[in-house]
Amino acid sequence: MNLQIALLLGQDGITNGAIYALLALSLLLVFTVTRILLIPQGEFVTYGALTMASLQAGQPTALVWLLLGLTLADCAMDLYDATRSSRGFRFQKRIVPKLAYALLLLGLLRSLPLAELPMAVQALLTLALVVPLGPQLYRLVFQPLASASSLVLLIVSIAVHVAMVGIGLLMFGPEGARTAPFSEAGLTLGPVTFNAQTLWVIAVSLALIVGLFLFFERSLYGKALRATAVNRLGARLMGISPTLAGKATFALATFIGALSGILIAPITTLYFDSGFVISLKGFVGAIIGGLVSYPVAALGALGVGLIEAFSMFWASTYKEIIVFTLIIPFLLWRSLTSRHVEDDE
Template identity: 75%
Template sequence: MNFQIATLLGQDGLTNGAIYALLALSILLVFTVTRILLIPLGEFVTFGALTMAAMQMGKAPKLEWLLLGLVLIDCALDLYQQIKHHIDRNKMKKIALKLGYAFVMIGLLNNLSLAEIPMACQVLLTLCLIVPLGPIMYRLFFQPLADAPALVLLIVSIALHVAMVGVGLLLFGPEGARTQPFSDTGFRLGTVMLKSQTLWVILVSIFLIVTLFIAFERTLYGKALRATAVNRMGARLQGISPVFAGKATFALAAFIGSASGILIAPITTLYYDSGFIISLKGFVGAIIGGLVSYPIAAIGAVAVGMIEAFSMFWASNYKEIIVFTLIIPFLIWRSMNSHHVEDDE
C-alpha cells in the first residue's frame, strides 16, 4: 500500500464515518430520551435517497401516499380523542393543518416539473416529505407504549423496521438508484483528487453535529429534551411534555437519516433494504459510546468507517465481519465494568 492508495481509502473511510457518526448520534438521541432503539433509522436513509432519485427522474415519489395514509390515521385518532373527551379548537386546528400539509405536498409533487427544479428545491421537498414521518410514527406506534418495558419497545421497533422495508419495496421497487452529485468539481491533494461530494458529506456532517451540540447545550428546548432523558417523571412535573420530547427526537432522527441518504446517494447505489446495514454500523459507533457519550460515539463511528475502508483493501471478503466484530470487546468491557442490581443488593 502506497500513500496514494492510503489517501483514497482514508477519503472513503472518512466519508462513510461521517455518515455513521450522524446515525450514531441519532440512535443515542432517541434512546436517551425515549429508551427506544430506533431500528428503522436506516429506512429514513434509503427513503431519502430513493425519493431524491425519483424526483431527478421526473417522477412523483410514491412516498407521498404513505405520508397521506399515516396523517389520516393520526388525525382520525386525534379526532376520536376530541369527540370522546372534549373538543379543543386549538387541537382541531392542528388536525386541519396536518391534513392541509399532506394535501399541499401531494399537490406540489404532482404539479411541479420535479426534474427541472433546482437541486436545492429537490432536497427541500424530500426533507419536507420524509421528516414528518418521524413524529407521526412515534405518535402511532410508540406513544401508547411510552411506559412499557424496554424489551417491548425494542420488539415494536423491529416490527416497524420489517414493515418499512416491505413498504420500501412496494413504493420504490427492487431496483437501486443514485442521484446526481451536488458538484462535479474536484480538489487535488498532491497526487490524489478529492471528490467534491466527499467534502459536501464531511462539511454537512460536521455542521449538523455542531448544531446538535449547541442545540442541546444552549437552547431551552434542548435542555428540556435532556431533562426528559434524565428523569421522565421529574420533567413531567416541571411541565416538560415527554410526548413532545419523543416527537421532537423522532423528527430529528428522520431529518438526519433522510439528509444522510441524500448526501451518500451520489456516491453509492442504494436499494430499498440498504438502510439496515448502514444504520447498524452507526449502532456500532453508538455502542462504543455506551449509548451515553455523544463525542465517543461520533469518534467510534468515524473509526468504524476508517476500519471498513482499509478492510476492503486487506480483506474485502471479511470487511463486514471485521466491522461488526468491533462491538464484542466493547461489550465485554462494558459488562465487566457495570454494576448489576444483584451486586448492589
C-alpha cells in the same frame, strides 16, 4: 499498500464514518429520550435517497401517498382522543394544518416539473416528504406504548423496520438508484483528489454535529430534551411533555437520516433494503459510546468507517464481519466494568 492507496482508503473511511456518526448520534438521541432503539433509522436514509432519485427522474414519488395515509391515521387518532376526553369533545385545531400540509405536497408533486427543478429545491422537497414520517410513526406506534418495557419497545421497533422495508419495496421497486452529484468539482491535496460530494458529506456532517452540540447546550428546547433523557418523571413535573419530546427527537432523527441519504446517494447505489446495514454500523458507533456519550459515539462511528475502508483492501470478503465484531470487546469491557445492576422499572 503505498501512501496514495492509504490516503484514498482514508478518504472513503472518513466519508462513510461521517454518515455513521450522524446515524449514531440520532440513534443515541432517540434512545436516551424515549428508551426506543430506532431500528428503522436506516429506512429513513433509503427513503431520502430513493425519493431524491425519483424527483430527479421526474416521477411523482409514491411516498406522498404514504405521508397522506399516515396523516389521516394521525388525525383519526386525535379525533378519537378528543372523544374520550373527560372535558368533553373538543375539535383538535392541529388537524387542519396537518391535512393541509399533506395535500399541499401532493399538489406540488403533481404540478411541478420535478426533473427541471434546481437540486436544492429537490432536496428540500425530499426532506419535506420524509421528515414528517418520524413524528407520525411515533404518534401512531410508539406513543401508546411509551410506558412499556424496553424489550417491548425493541420488538415494536423491529416490526416497524420490517414493515418499512416492505413498504419501500412497494413504493420504489427492487431496483437500486443513484442521484446526480451536487458538483463535479474536486480538491487536490498532494496525491489525493477529494471529489466535491465527499467534501459535501464531511462539511454537512461537521455542521450538523456542531449544530446538535449548540442545540443541546445553548437552547431551551435542547435542555428540555436533555432533562427528559435524564429523568422523564422529573421533566414531566417541571412541565416538559415527554410526548412532545418524543416527537421532537423522532423528527430530528428522521431529518438526519433523510439528509444522510441525500448526501450519500450520489456516491453509492442504494436499494430499498440498504438502510438496515447502514444503521447497524451507526449502531456500532453508538454502542462504543455506551448509548450515553455523544462525542465517543461520533468518534467510534468514524473509527468504524475507517476500519471498514481498510478492511475492503486487506480482506474484502470479511469486511462486514470485521466491522460488526468490533462491538464484542466494547460490550465485554462495559459488562466487566459495570458496578451495578439496573432494576426493571
